[in-house]
Amino acid sequence: MAYRLTWEPSGVYRAYFGDVSIAERLASFNAILGDPRFDELRYTITDYLAVRAYEITPDATAEIGAMHIGALATNPRIRIAAVAVRPDVLGAIADLQAQRFFTQPYRVFATVEEARRWVHS
Numbered sequence: 001m002a003y004r005l006t007w008e009p010s011g012v013y014r015a016y017f018g019d020v021s022i023a024e025r026l027a028s029f030n031a032i033l034g035d036p037r038f039d040e041l042r043y044t045i046t047d048y049l050a051v052r053a054y055e056i057t058p059d060a061t062a063e064i065g066a067m068h069i070g071a072l073a074t075n076p077r078i079r080i081a082a083v084a085v086r087p088d089v090l091g092a093i094a095d096l097q098a099q100r101f102f103t104q105p106y107r108v109f110a111t112v113e114e115a116r117r118w119v120h121s
Contacts, residue, residue, distance in 0.1 A: 003028045007035075011043035011119060017050035022060040029064060033071050041078050043119035047112055048084040056092045065101040072102045080106040081115035 002020045005028065006013040012035075014028055032038060048054070072078060082093050093108055109115040 001027075005031060007037060011041055011045065012037075013045045013047065015047040015050065016054075017052075019053040019055075020051050021055045022057065025055075025060070025064065026067075029067060033067075038071070039075050041075060043079045043081065045081045045083065045112065045115045045119060047115075048082065048086065048089045049112075051086060051089060054086065054089050054092070056088060058095070061092055061095050062099065065096050065099045068102045072104055076104065078104050079119050080104055081119050082106070082108045083110070083112050083115050084108055085110055 002016055002018045002024045004015045004017075006015075012032055014032070016024075016028075032041075032044065082089075084090055084093065090108065097106055107115075107118055109118065
């Protein structure tokens with residue numbers, strides 16, 4: 001498993017590390033959605049800084065984007081933060097945002113500290 005979830009009082013911190021497959025990305029997303037705490041979340045922070053390889057396809061990006069629709073309709077108060085500097089990860093995030101599957105605030109930061117300041121502002 002190339003991810004770790006840490007549940008916090010009002011959010012969840014997801015850290016990806018090593019070689020991250022599409023299947024692992026989907027598993028992490030489903031683990032968050034399937035948790036009873038999901039409805040109370042106010043933010044998610046996804047940290048990509050320790051990623052060594054990141055599997056990406058346009059179809060997977062579209063599928064993950066579409067999965068956000070129902071989830072964010074049930075909990076529209078979530079702020080979404082990503083922490084990334086790798087060009088491939090930044091490109092995948094930009095593709096996801098361009099699909100406009102959701103309207104919640106979604107920002108990308110270079111450090112976890114910057115992301116935490118934003119989600120708590």
